[in-house]
Amino acid sequence: MFFVVGLGQISNYVAAFVLGTEILGPRVRTVFSTAGRESVLRRRLHAAAAVCVLSSGTGGSSSSASRCPASSTWLLWWYIPESPRWLLSQGRVEEAEDILRAAAKRNGIEPPPVIFAAVQRELQCERRKAHNICDLLRSGNIRWISLTLWLVWNTVAIAYFALSLNTANLHGDAYLNSFVSALVEMPAYMLSWAMFRWCSRRLSLFSTFFMGGVFLLFIKLIPEHMVHFAMTLEMLGKFAVTAAFAIVYAYTAEIYPTVVRNTALGACSMASRIGSVIAPYFIYLRSYSDSLPYILMGSLTALSGLLSLLLPESYGMPLPDTIAHMQHFPGCCRKKPYSLAHSEEKRNAAGRKSSVLL
Template structure:
């Protein structure tokens, strides 16, 4: 890692926060805004309006009284959504002059919605649910639609890092930014649910690839002091800004096609930032492209009104100059005992946080009150959460911060079950507090995980954690789907899982104030140290154990 330290020293002449760093950080963060509304637009695209079976106006010969009575009522007085009384039976009563009040309707046979459904248009002019009748026997397609999108996230998480390392951060950033914009634009013209899902999958791949490329580019260009803020709060704040802009778009664009078009158009304008965002000099240096890296840094110095050295890097600081280390892969995360338990624990924590965060975000349309305000509130609570994460990351132990935020989130979600039915405002408040504390944990886990893993395995490990996170994202829509069986079930399940993750996080090593580990042997021991090292079999394990014993 000497070459990495040399890079920091050789570029220190730029300063921490000059005009170049400010402009570049702002532009990179702006490219993250579409991820905020693109990732959660399904809240409005796939919301289910109130609906009931359609009774054809020019169908069976029914009087107005029998037409109005053709839909059975639930116990709370709402029309049944998936069945109606058999129209041929009602026609016999109608032609005989019998009134609905004279008949025991509970004894009248029922049938499905053979002629389709009619939807309440007071909130939405159209959603994909009303467009393709994703209700009743087809309602399983609604959570599947969201899961397909996050399956794209899973594939994109796997591919984006390799593409970014191979072709560069900048080109992957803008190719995927253009891809997510183009796929969303084509979705506007989808004429089938299947075509919509295929494009949604491709859009999910582009969204996460764009986010990760921008995140890495911003982190690599920032100085260590600024990088801490960028990785824990800066990039997340602009994601939250996009999240808060989503309900504003949706409020004025009530048709799902127009909503997609409205949030897609700005993406084309962002492509013009190609001429203002440079490639990562770190990546160029790792590829041996020293002249290009120096040219970018000299332009930065000119913008900062600083005189750059004539020669910034030595010829040996190319990709061969970086310390050569043994190549590791994802299997090594389970092979060595001093990293195995930590990886499994982190995967569970990442997966659980993703389930809770996305499930609470998708649930905003089901909360009492307006869907638009609830969605805005859900995004707004993330703003202070990111600032608090940054402050705690600078001052507080990682393990206790993670466990405390998860315990708080699990507690508030479980307490929701105790709220009386009439106190809707209290239930919404508790859910938002749970979302707030879970957002703190979500923002915290990225930087915390990077500190726990050694340099020789850090990129691979972060990719594995991200994939575990995406598995949770794929599962989250089905957690909300459990509302169809019990309104309390999603909260109970999320509360229990998050509380378990909090307990498990207490077993993770502490990294606050510790130097970043460079090798597996330098990793910090966790609370289960004796159990971890009891079964060492390899020479690498024995070396790691001895190193920990010395510490």
């Protein structure tokens, strides 16, 4: 049952995230990709459900109880259109135009007679090529970007899930600690939205990663009798790591092109699942030293923040549609960055029309 739940939950989440990223306009996409990435209410309901189920003595599962509302989401299937960007990458121009015309009609906007004429010729060659997960490692540029992001995703998952699992070892009531640990995520997602809206992508990811690592490293310097101060630093570390997790999701979706965006985000999510599997063993290191898990997590998180500075910048850039449109990895494939200037302005004219229609 855990296998089935994991298969449906992770794959549906990644597909829904990519669909929302591709179909929404830039301003709405920022909110959707960061503040809307994860609901803190779900975690608080999970803690409340655990208290109710355990206190009732029925022997039920709080995890099953908290996932019951998810079965109703299939009703929304008919209300969500396909991604016009993905349809264009498959050469299905007419279907993409039909979706945009329907959106324009609902918004009271008169669409132009031809929407994607400028990009049809460019997609003729690209649509004939089948893309798969091997394309994430095929060329030097995308290979280094993929390897770097896999390491970053793995580290942020280790820190996030290890801190979440460690709430049972903190001083005080375990359920109250779990509630507080979930509560600090709410301002973290709001901060990630503000940083993603107005700040550089690389600096946003670096600052949240690095501050999270610093907070975790400072815990080992706190005297044993200052328990509450140490818990405050741990919650601040959880706050920074949560913001980094939200930013890396949205950042990854902006770096990869439409033709492999869903595959790339799924591969990064798979890398993070490896980190979530490793995370409990960091907590087990408490049997050797109480500060050892914080030293390792803090060091890995801070180093990953430095590693994220090697990634290309995507702030203010249009979403790439093909692998050739990706930004270059520093020190690899020195080519002109993908921008809106000169000839690219013509190619993105149709994209601006579609954003207005949506």
